[in-house]
Amino acid sequence: MSYQxxxxxxxxxxxxxxxLHPFTDHKELREAGSRIITRADGPYIxxxxxxxxxxxxxxxxxxxxxxxxxxxxDAAYKQMKELPYYNSFFKCSTPTPVLLSQKLVEIAPEGxxxxxxxSSGSEANDTAVRLVxxxxxxxxxxxxxCIISRKNAYHGSTVAGTSLGGMExxxxxLGGAVPNIVHVMMPYAYExxxxxxxxxxxxxxxxxxxxxxxxxxxxxxxxxxIGEPIMGAGGVKIPxxxxxxxxxxxxxxxxxxxxxxxxITGYGRTxxxxxxxxxxxxxxxxxxxxxxxxxxQPLSALLVGDRIASTLVEKGGEFAHGYTYSxxxxxxxxxxANIDIIARExxxxxxxxxxxxxxxxxxxxxxxxxPLVGEVRSFGLMGAIEIVKDKATKERFSPSGSAAVVxxxxxxxxxxxxxxxxxxxxxxxxxxxxRDTIDMACRRIRKALDLAEADLR
Ligand code: PLP
Numbered sequence: 260m261s262y263q264x265x266x267x268x269x270x271x272x273x274x275x276x277x278x279l280h281p282f283t284d285h286k287e288l289r290e291a292g293s294r295i296i297t298r299a300d301g302p303y304i305x306x307x308x309x310x311x312x313x314x315x316x317x318x319x320x321x322x323x324x325x326x327x328x329x330x331x332x333d334a335a336y337k338q339m340k341e342l343p344y345y346n347s348f349f350k351c352s353t354p355t356p357v358l359l360s361q362k363l364v365e366i367a368p369e370g371x372x373x374x375x376x377x378s379s380g381s382e383a384n385d386t387a388v389r390l391v392x393x394x395x396x397x398x399x400x401x402x403x404x405c406i407i408s409r410k411n412a413y414h415g416s417t418v419a420g421t422s423l424g425g426m427e428x429x430x431x432x433l434g435g436a437v438p439n440i441v442h443v444m445m446p447y448a449y450e451x452x453x454x455x456x457x458x459x460x461x462x463x464x465x466x467x468x469x470x471x472x473x474x475x476x477x478x479x480x481x482x483x484x485i486g487e488p489i490m491g492a493g494g495v496k497i498p499x500x501x502x503x504x505x506x507x508x509x510x511x512x513x514x515x516x517x518x519x520x521x522x523i524t525g526y527g528r529t530x531x532x533x534x535x536x537x538x539x540x541x542x543x544x545x546x547x548x549x550x551x552x553x554x555x556q557p558l559s560a561l562l563v564g565d566r567i568a569s570t571l572v573e574k575g576g577e578f579a580h581g582y583t584y585s586x587x588x589x590x591x592x593x594x595x596a597n598i599d600i601i602a603r604e605x606x607x608x609x610x611x612x613x614x615x616x617x618x619x620x621x622x623x624x625x626x627x628x629x630p631l632v633g634e635v636r637s638f639g640l641m642g643a644i645e646i647v648k649d650k651a652t653k654e655r656f657s658p659s660g661s662a663a664v665v666x667x668x669x670x671x672x673x674x675x676x677x678x679x680x681x682x683x684x685x686x687x688x689x690x691x692x693x694r695d696t697i698d699m700a701c702r703r704i705r706k707a708l709d710l711a712e713a714d715l716r
Protein backbone atom coordinates (compact mmCIF):
# COMPACT_ATOMS: atom_id res chain seq x y z
CA MET A 260 0.00 0.00 0.00
CA SER A 261 1.24 3.49 -0.79
CA TYR A 262 2.09 5.88 2.04
CA GLN A 263 -0.04 8.45 0.20
CA UNK A 264 -3.14 6.75 1.63
CA UNK A 265 -2.04 7.91 5.09
CA UNK A 266 -2.29 11.40 6.55
CA UNK A 267 0.78 12.99 8.11
CA UNK A 268 -0.78 12.52 11.55
CA UNK A 269 -1.35 8.82 10.93
CA UNK A 270 2.22 8.28 9.71
CA UNK A 271 3.56 10.16 12.73
CA UNK A 272 1.42 8.10 15.09
CA UNK A 273 2.53 4.79 13.57
CA UNK A 274 6.14 6.02 13.54
CA UNK A 275 6.02 6.94 17.21
CA UNK A 276 4.32 3.66 18.14
CA UNK A 277 6.54 1.24 16.26
CA UNK A 278 9.74 2.81 15.00
CA LEU A 279 12.72 3.34 17.26
CA HIS A 280 14.97 6.01 15.71
CA PRO A 281 18.77 6.34 15.98
CA PHE A 282 20.15 8.88 18.48
CA THR A 283 16.66 10.01 19.52
CA ASP A 284 14.87 10.85 22.76
CA HIS A 285 11.73 8.79 22.16
CA LYS A 286 9.70 10.71 24.71
CA GLU A 287 10.42 13.94 22.82
CA LEU A 288 9.76 12.26 19.48
CA ARG A 289 6.33 11.14 20.64
CA GLU A 290 5.48 14.69 21.70
CA ALA A 291 6.85 16.46 18.63
CA GLY A 292 6.12 13.92 15.86
CA SER A 293 8.63 13.19 13.12
CA ARG A 294 9.21 15.20 9.97
CA ILE A 295 8.46 12.76 7.16
CA ILE A 296 10.68 13.23 4.09
CA THR A 297 8.94 11.77 1.08
CA ARG A 298 11.03 12.63 -1.97
CA ALA A 299 14.13 14.45 -3.14
CA ASP A 300 15.63 15.87 -6.30
CA GLY A 301 19.09 17.33 -7.02
CA PRO A 302 20.08 19.33 -3.92
CA TYR A 303 16.52 19.49 -2.45
CA ILE A 304 14.48 17.29 -0.14
CA UNK A 305 10.68 17.52 0.24
CA UNK A 306 8.56 16.61 3.25
CA UNK A 307 5.06 15.15 3.33
CA UNK A 308 3.57 18.65 3.49
CA UNK A 309 5.32 19.67 0.28
CA UNK A 310 7.95 21.88 1.98
CA UNK A 311 11.14 22.17 -0.04
CA UNK A 312 14.43 22.18 1.89
CA UNK A 313 17.93 22.76 0.60
CA UNK A 314 19.82 19.78 2.00
CA UNK A 315 22.91 21.16 3.70
CA UNK A 316 23.84 17.74 5.10
CA UNK A 317 23.72 15.54 1.95
CA UNK A 318 21.33 13.27 3.83
CA UNK A 319 23.77 12.26 6.56
CA UNK A 320 27.07 13.30 4.93
CA UNK A 321 26.48 10.82 2.12
CA UNK A 322 24.49 11.96 -0.93
CA UNK A 323 27.52 13.28 -2.83
CA UNK A 324 25.99 13.24 -6.32
CA UNK A 325 22.64 14.65 -5.18
CA UNK A 326 19.21 13.05 -5.37
CA UNK A 327 17.24 11.65 -8.30
CA UNK A 328 20.08 10.03 -10.25
CA UNK A 329 18.39 7.56 -12.63
CA UNK A 330 21.77 6.08 -13.45
CA UNK A 331 22.16 4.75 -9.92
CA UNK A 332 18.61 3.37 -9.82
CA ASP A 333 19.23 1.70 -13.19
CA ALA A 334 22.49 0.14 -12.00
CA ALA A 335 20.69 -1.34 -8.97
CA TYR A 336 17.74 -2.58 -11.06
CA LYS A 337 19.96 -4.22 -13.66
CA GLN A 338 22.07 -5.96 -11.02
CA MET A 339 19.01 -7.08 -9.04
CA LYS A 340 17.57 -8.72 -12.14
CA GLU A 341 20.84 -10.39 -13.08
CA LEU A 342 22.12 -11.44 -9.65
CA PRO A 343 20.54 -9.82 -6.59
CA TYR A 344 22.77 -11.56 -4.10
CA TYR A 345 25.52 -14.02 -3.69
CA ASN A 346 28.07 -14.18 -0.89
CA SER A 347 31.81 -13.75 -1.09
CA PHE A 348 32.61 -16.41 1.51
CA PHE A 349 34.02 -19.89 0.68
CA LYS A 350 36.25 -18.71 -2.20
CA CYS A 351 33.30 -17.25 -4.14
CA SER A 352 33.00 -13.80 -5.66
CA THR A 353 30.66 -11.85 -7.91
CA PRO A 354 31.77 -9.41 -10.62
CA THR A 355 30.82 -6.05 -9.10
CA PRO A 356 32.90 -6.21 -5.87
CA VAL A 357 35.83 -7.43 -7.98
CA LEU A 358 35.63 -4.45 -10.32
CA LEU A 359 34.87 -2.01 -7.51
CA SER A 360 37.98 -3.15 -5.60
CA GLN A 361 40.10 -2.49 -8.68
CA LYS A 362 38.53 0.98 -9.02
CA LEU A 363 39.01 1.85 -5.34
CA VAL A 364 42.67 0.82 -5.38
CA GLU A 365 43.12 2.99 -8.49
CA ILE A 366 41.75 6.17 -6.83
CA ALA A 367 43.07 5.48 -3.30
CA PRO A 368 46.28 7.00 -1.91
CA GLU A 369 49.46 5.17 -2.83
CA GLY A 370 50.05 1.98 -0.88
CA UNK A 371 46.44 0.77 -0.69
CA UNK A 372 46.01 -2.60 -2.36
CA UNK A 373 43.03 -4.50 -0.91
CA UNK A 374 39.42 -3.83 0.07
CA UNK A 375 37.12 -5.45 2.66
CA UNK A 376 33.38 -4.70 2.37
CA UNK A 377 30.62 -4.22 4.91
CA SER A 378 27.30 -2.42 4.94
CA SER A 379 28.09 0.50 7.26
CA GLY A 380 30.91 2.67 8.53
CA SER A 381 30.54 1.11 11.97
CA GLU A 382 31.02 -2.37 10.55
CA ALA A 383 34.05 -1.22 8.60
CA ASN A 384 35.62 0.12 11.80
CA ASP A 385 34.87 -3.15 13.58
CA THR A 386 36.67 -4.86 10.71
CA ALA A 387 39.56 -2.43 11.03
CA VAL A 388 40.00 -3.19 14.75
CA ARG A 389 39.83 -6.94 14.10
CA LEU A 390 42.24 -6.65 11.18
CA VAL A 391 45.00 -4.60 12.82
CA UNK A 392 44.96 -6.84 15.89
CA UNK A 393 45.03 -9.91 13.64
CA UNK A 394 47.95 -8.37 11.71
CA UNK A 395 50.07 -7.94 14.82
CA UNK A 396 49.19 -11.46 15.99
CA UNK A 397 50.34 -12.81 12.61
CA UNK A 398 53.55 -10.82 13.03
CA UNK A 399 54.11 -12.66 16.32
CA UNK A 400 53.22 -9.64 18.49
CA UNK A 401 49.71 -10.36 19.83
CA UNK A 402 50.38 -8.09 22.81
CA UNK A 403 50.66 -5.09 20.44
CA UNK A 404 46.89 -4.53 20.49
CA CYS A 405 46.19 -1.15 22.06
CA ILE A 406 44.50 1.40 19.80
CA ILE A 407 44.86 5.14 20.35
CA SER A 408 41.90 7.31 19.37
CA ARG A 409 40.73 10.78 20.34
CA LYS A 410 38.24 12.43 22.67
CA ASN A 411 35.05 13.45 20.89
CA ALA A 412 35.83 11.23 17.88
CA TYR A 413 32.96 9.45 16.15
CA HIS A 414 33.68 6.03 14.70
CA GLY A 415 30.20 4.53 14.65
CA SER A 416 27.66 3.03 16.97
CA THR A 417 28.42 -0.67 17.29
CA VAL A 418 30.18 -1.73 20.49
CA ALA A 419 33.60 -1.46 18.84
CA GLY A 420 32.66 1.78 17.03
CA THR A 421 31.47 3.35 20.28
CA SER A 422 34.59 2.16 22.11
CA LEU A 423 36.85 3.62 19.42
CA GLY A 424 34.88 6.87 19.46
CA GLY A 425 35.36 9.42 22.17
CA MET A 426 31.77 10.52 22.76
CA GLU A 427 31.11 10.61 26.50
CA UNK A 428 27.34 10.26 26.26
CA UNK A 429 27.75 7.09 24.19
CA UNK A 430 30.37 5.63 26.53
CA UNK A 431 28.05 6.18 29.51
CA UNK A 432 25.45 3.86 27.96
CA LEU A 433 27.94 1.25 26.76
CA GLY A 434 28.27 -0.77 29.95
CA GLY A 435 31.74 -2.03 29.08
CA ALA A 436 33.94 -0.89 26.22
CA VAL A 437 36.19 -3.02 24.03
CA PRO A 438 39.41 -3.15 26.07
CA ASN A 439 42.71 -1.48 25.20
CA ILE A 440 41.46 1.67 23.52
CA VAL A 441 42.71 5.01 24.86
CA HIS A 442 41.69 8.54 23.91
CA VAL A 443 43.92 11.60 23.53
CA MET A 444 43.15 15.28 22.93
CA MET A 445 41.57 16.38 19.65
CA PRO A 446 43.22 18.97 17.39
CA TYR A 447 40.60 21.67 17.97
CA ALA A 448 42.36 25.01 18.05
CA TYR A 449 39.28 27.22 18.65
CA GLU A 450 38.86 25.84 22.17
CA UNK A 451 42.17 24.17 22.97
CA UNK A 452 44.95 26.39 21.58
CA UNK A 453 46.84 28.33 24.25
CA UNK A 454 46.78 32.15 24.14
CA UNK A 455 49.29 33.25 21.48
CA UNK A 456 49.95 29.68 20.27
CA UNK A 457 50.15 29.52 16.47
CA UNK A 458 47.99 27.09 14.52
CA UNK A 459 51.14 25.28 13.42
CA UNK A 460 52.44 24.88 16.98
CA UNK A 461 49.05 23.80 18.25
CA UNK A 462 48.95 21.08 15.56
CA UNK A 463 52.33 19.78 16.72
CA UNK A 464 51.24 19.85 20.36
CA UNK A 465 48.06 17.90 19.57
CA UNK A 466 50.17 15.35 17.67
CA UNK A 467 52.56 15.12 20.63
CA UNK A 468 49.59 13.84 22.69
CA UNK A 469 49.64 10.76 20.42
CA UNK A 470 53.35 10.25 21.12
CA UNK A 471 52.78 10.65 24.87
CA UNK A 472 50.04 8.00 24.77
CA UNK A 473 52.32 5.61 22.85
CA UNK A 474 55.10 6.10 25.40
CA UNK A 475 52.73 5.68 28.32
CA UNK A 476 51.31 2.39 27.00
CA UNK A 477 54.71 1.25 25.66
CA UNK A 478 55.29 1.16 21.90
CA UNK A 479 55.41 -2.65 21.98
CA UNK A 480 51.79 -2.61 23.20
CA UNK A 481 50.33 -0.14 20.68
CA UNK A 482 48.82 -1.52 17.47
CA UNK A 483 47.52 1.62 15.81
CA UNK A 484 46.29 5.17 15.97
CA ILE A 485 42.87 5.96 14.45
CA GLY A 486 41.42 9.35 13.56
CA GLU A 487 38.97 11.12 11.29
CA PRO A 488 41.10 13.42 9.10
CA ILE A 489 38.52 16.10 9.91
CA MET A 490 36.30 15.23 12.88
CA GLY A 491 32.78 15.25 11.48
CA ALA A 492 30.02 14.39 13.94
CA GLY A 493 32.16 15.96 16.68
CA GLY A 494 31.67 19.35 14.99
CA VAL A 495 33.74 19.58 11.78
CA LYS A 496 36.98 20.09 13.66
CA ILE A 497 39.69 20.82 11.12
CA PRO A 498 43.24 20.16 12.31
CA UNK A 499 46.12 22.51 11.49
CA UNK A 500 48.08 21.34 8.42
CA UNK A 501 50.99 20.47 10.73
CA UNK A 502 48.97 17.80 12.58
CA UNK A 503 48.62 14.79 10.27
CA UNK A 504 52.19 14.66 8.88
CA UNK A 505 53.48 14.83 12.46
CA UNK A 506 51.08 12.08 13.61
CA UNK A 507 52.29 9.96 10.69
CA UNK A 508 55.94 10.60 11.61
CA UNK A 509 55.25 9.56 15.21
CA UNK A 510 53.38 6.41 14.14
CA UNK A 511 56.27 5.37 11.87
CA UNK A 512 58.85 6.12 14.57
CA UNK A 513 57.19 3.72 17.01
CA UNK A 514 56.00 1.19 14.41
CA UNK A 515 52.34 1.98 15.08
CA UNK A 516 49.83 1.57 12.24
CA UNK A 517 47.99 4.64 11.00
CA UNK A 518 44.24 4.17 10.51
CA UNK A 519 42.17 6.93 8.96
CA UNK A 520 38.39 6.97 9.29
CA UNK A 521 37.25 8.63 6.06
CA UNK A 522 33.59 7.64 6.34
CA ILE A 523 32.72 11.33 5.91
CA THR A 524 35.76 12.71 4.09
CA GLY A 525 36.14 9.93 1.50
CA TYR A 526 35.17 10.30 -2.17
CA GLY A 527 35.73 13.97 -2.81
CA ARG A 528 34.46 16.00 0.11
CA THR A 529 37.85 17.60 0.84
CA UNK A 530 38.71 18.28 -2.81
CA UNK A 531 40.71 15.07 -3.27
CA UNK A 532 39.34 11.56 -3.56
CA UNK A 533 40.51 11.03 0.03
CA UNK A 534 41.47 13.45 2.79
CA UNK A 535 44.68 11.46 3.23
CA UNK A 536 45.71 13.07 -0.06
CA UNK A 537 44.62 16.54 1.16
CA UNK A 538 46.78 16.19 4.28
CA UNK A 539 49.67 14.37 2.58
CA UNK A 540 49.69 11.14 4.60
CA UNK A 541 49.80 7.45 3.66
CA UNK A 542 47.62 5.45 6.04
CA UNK A 543 47.67 1.69 6.56
CA UNK A 544 43.88 1.46 6.57
CA UNK A 545 41.14 3.82 5.40
CA UNK A 546 37.56 3.30 6.53
CA UNK A 547 35.01 4.49 3.96
CA UNK A 548 31.22 4.32 3.45
CA UNK A 549 28.55 7.00 2.84
CA UNK A 550 29.58 8.78 -0.40
CA UNK A 551 30.89 5.47 -1.76
CA UNK A 552 27.34 4.92 -3.03
CA UNK A 553 26.09 8.45 -2.34
CA UNK A 554 23.84 6.70 0.19
CA UNK A 555 21.76 5.04 -2.57
CA GLN A 556 22.76 1.65 -1.12
CA PRO A 557 24.29 0.75 2.25
CA LEU A 558 27.94 -0.11 1.64
CA SER A 559 31.28 0.37 3.35
CA ALA A 560 34.77 -0.39 2.15
CA LEU A 561 37.80 -0.76 4.38
CA LEU A 562 40.81 0.08 2.22
CA VAL A 563 43.83 -1.91 3.35
CA GLY A 564 47.47 -1.01 2.75
CA ASP A 565 50.22 -3.23 1.31
CA ARG A 566 51.85 -3.87 4.65
CA ILE A 567 48.80 -5.56 6.22
CA ALA A 568 47.65 -7.11 2.94
CA SER A 569 50.97 -8.80 2.21
CA THR A 570 51.21 -10.25 5.74
CA LEU A 571 47.71 -11.73 5.36
CA VAL A 572 48.78 -13.46 2.16
CA GLU A 573 52.29 -14.46 3.23
CA LYS A 574 51.38 -15.83 6.66
CA GLY A 575 48.04 -17.31 5.58
CA GLY A 576 45.47 -18.70 8.01
CA GLU A 577 41.82 -17.71 8.03
CA PHE A 578 40.85 -14.18 9.02
CA ALA A 579 37.78 -15.33 10.94
CA HIS A 580 35.61 -12.34 10.19
CA GLY A 581 32.97 -11.28 7.64
CA TYR A 582 29.39 -10.25 7.00
CA THR A 583 26.58 -11.81 4.96
CA TYR A 584 26.50 -8.64 2.88
CA SER A 585 30.27 -8.22 2.43
CA UNK A 586 30.70 -7.31 -1.24
CA UNK A 587 26.95 -7.15 -1.89
CA UNK A 588 26.59 -7.25 -5.70
CA UNK A 589 23.83 -4.61 -5.91
CA UNK A 590 25.51 -2.17 -3.53
CA UNK A 591 28.82 -2.59 -5.39
CA UNK A 592 27.10 -2.02 -8.77
CA UNK A 593 25.69 1.24 -7.43
CA UNK A 594 29.09 2.25 -6.03
CA UNK A 595 30.72 1.69 -9.43
CA ALA A 596 28.08 3.86 -11.14
CA ASN A 597 28.37 6.51 -8.41
CA ILE A 598 32.15 6.75 -8.67
CA ASP A 599 31.77 6.99 -12.42
CA ILE A 600 29.45 10.01 -11.98
CA ILE A 601 31.83 11.72 -9.52
CA ALA A 602 34.75 11.22 -11.93
CA ARG A 603 32.86 12.07 -15.14
CA GLU A 604 31.38 15.28 -13.73
CA UNK A 605 34.70 16.32 -12.23
CA UNK A 606 33.13 16.82 -8.79
CA UNK A 607 36.38 16.29 -6.88
CA UNK A 608 38.25 18.94 -8.89
CA UNK A 609 35.24 21.26 -8.66
CA UNK A 610 35.31 21.07 -4.86
CA UNK A 611 39.05 21.71 -4.85
CA UNK A 612 39.21 24.57 -7.33
CA UNK A 613 35.80 26.20 -7.33
CA UNK A 614 33.04 25.38 -4.85
CA UNK A 615 35.34 24.62 -1.89
CA UNK A 616 37.18 27.97 -2.01
CA UNK A 617 33.91 29.79 -2.80
CA UNK A 618 32.19 28.11 0.17
CA UNK A 619 35.02 29.23 2.48
CA UNK A 620 34.87 32.78 1.13
CA UNK A 621 31.06 32.96 1.39
CA UNK A 622 31.03 31.73 4.99
CA UNK A 623 33.84 34.14 5.84
CA UNK A 624 32.23 37.19 4.21
CA UNK A 625 28.55 36.61 4.90
CA UNK A 626 28.28 34.59 8.11
CA UNK A 627 31.42 35.15 10.22
CA UNK A 628 30.56 38.74 11.24
CA UNK A 629 27.18 37.80 12.72
CA PRO A 630 26.97 38.58 16.46
CA LEU A 631 26.04 34.96 17.27
CA VAL A 632 29.02 33.52 15.40
CA GLY A 633 32.33 32.86 17.16
CA GLU A 634 34.09 31.23 14.22
CA VAL A 635 33.40 29.80 10.78
CA ARG A 636 35.69 27.19 9.28
CA SER A 637 35.58 24.92 6.30
CA PHE A 638 37.63 22.51 4.24
CA GLY A 639 36.35 21.53 0.80
CA LEU A 640 32.59 21.20 1.18
CA MET A 641 32.55 20.61 4.92
CA GLY A 642 31.88 23.56 7.19
CA ALA A 643 31.11 24.64 10.75
CA ILE A 644 29.66 27.71 12.43
CA GLU A 645 30.36 28.13 16.14
CA ILE A 646 27.45 29.70 18.03
CA VAL A 647 28.50 31.94 20.93
CA LYS A 648 26.94 34.43 23.30
CA ASP A 649 30.00 36.66 23.19
CA LYS A 650 32.29 36.80 20.17
CA ALA A 651 35.22 38.31 22.03
CA THR A 652 35.32 35.99 25.05
CA LYS A 653 33.92 32.91 23.20
CA GLU A 654 31.39 32.51 26.05
CA ARG A 655 28.62 30.07 25.10
CA PHE A 656 24.91 30.18 25.81
CA SER A 657 23.71 28.07 28.70
CA PRO A 658 22.83 25.23 28.83
CA SER A 659 25.40 23.99 26.37
CA GLY A 660 23.95 23.15 22.96
CA SER A 661 20.70 25.05 23.48
CA ALA A 662 21.42 27.99 21.13
CA ALA A 663 22.54 25.97 18.10
CA VAL A 664 19.23 24.10 18.20
CA VAL A 665 17.36 27.43 17.99
CA UNK A 666 19.42 28.40 14.92
CA UNK A 667 18.84 24.98 13.37
CA UNK A 668 15.07 25.15 13.87
CA UNK A 669 14.91 28.59 12.23
CA UNK A 670 17.10 27.31 9.40
CA UNK A 671 14.73 24.42 8.74
CA UNK A 672 11.69 26.73 8.91
CA UNK A 673 13.44 28.86 6.27
CA UNK A 674 14.14 26.02 3.86
CA UNK A 675 17.66 25.10 4.99
CA UNK A 676 18.32 21.62 6.36
CA UNK A 677 21.38 21.68 8.57
CA UNK A 678 22.52 20.06 11.76
CA UNK A 679 23.46 21.27 15.23
CA UNK A 680 25.97 19.34 17.31
CA UNK A 681 26.69 20.83 20.71
CA UNK A 682 27.19 24.56 20.10
CA UNK A 683 28.24 24.03 16.49
CA UNK A 684 26.17 24.23 13.30
CA UNK A 685 27.51 21.93 10.65
CA UNK A 686 27.26 21.78 6.87
CA UNK A 687 28.21 18.93 4.56
CA UNK A 688 26.30 19.49 1.33
CA UNK A 689 26.13 17.34 -1.79
CA UNK A 690 29.20 17.85 -3.98
CA UNK A 691 26.91 19.01 -6.80
CA UNK A 692 26.35 22.34 -5.03
CA UNK A 693 27.21 25.31 -7.25
CA ARG A 694 28.12 28.89 -6.39
CA ASP A 695 24.39 29.73 -6.68
CA THR A 696 23.45 27.02 -4.20
CA ILE A 697 26.10 28.29 -1.79
CA ASP A 698 24.68 31.83 -2.13
CA MET A 699 21.18 30.54 -1.40
CA ALA A 700 22.42 28.59 1.64
CA CYS A 701 24.21 31.65 3.04
CA ARG A 702 21.07 33.81 2.68
CA ARG A 703 18.97 31.24 4.54
CA ILE A 704 21.55 30.68 7.27
CA ARG A 705 21.96 34.43 7.81
CA LYS A 706 18.18 34.78 8.19
CA ALA A 707 18.09 31.89 10.65
CA LEU A 708 20.87 33.54 12.68
CA ASP A 709 18.97 36.85 12.75
CA LEU A 710 15.79 35.16 13.96
CA ALA A 711 17.72 33.15 16.56
CA GLU A 712 19.44 36.33 17.75
CA ALA A 713 16.04 37.90 18.37
CA ASP A 714 14.93 34.83 20.34
CA LEU A 715 18.09 34.40 22.37
CA ARG A 716 18.88 37.94 23.54
N1 PLP B 1 32.93 6.90 11.13
C1 PLP B 1 32.62 8.17 10.92
C2 PLP B 1 33.73 9.18 10.81
C3 PLP B 1 31.30 8.58 10.80
O1 PLP B 1 31.01 9.87 10.63
C4 PLP B 1 30.29 7.59 10.87
C5 PLP B 1 28.88 7.97 10.73
O2 PLP B 1 28.52 9.12 10.67
C6 PLP B 1 30.66 6.27 11.10
C7 PLP B 1 32.00 5.94 11.20
C8 PLP B 1 29.64 5.21 11.23
O3 PLP B 1 29.03 4.93 10.01
P1 PLP B 1 27.62 4.19 9.98
O4 PLP B 1 26.62 5.12 10.58
O5 PLP B 1 27.41 3.90 8.53
O6 PLP B 1 27.76 2.94 10.77
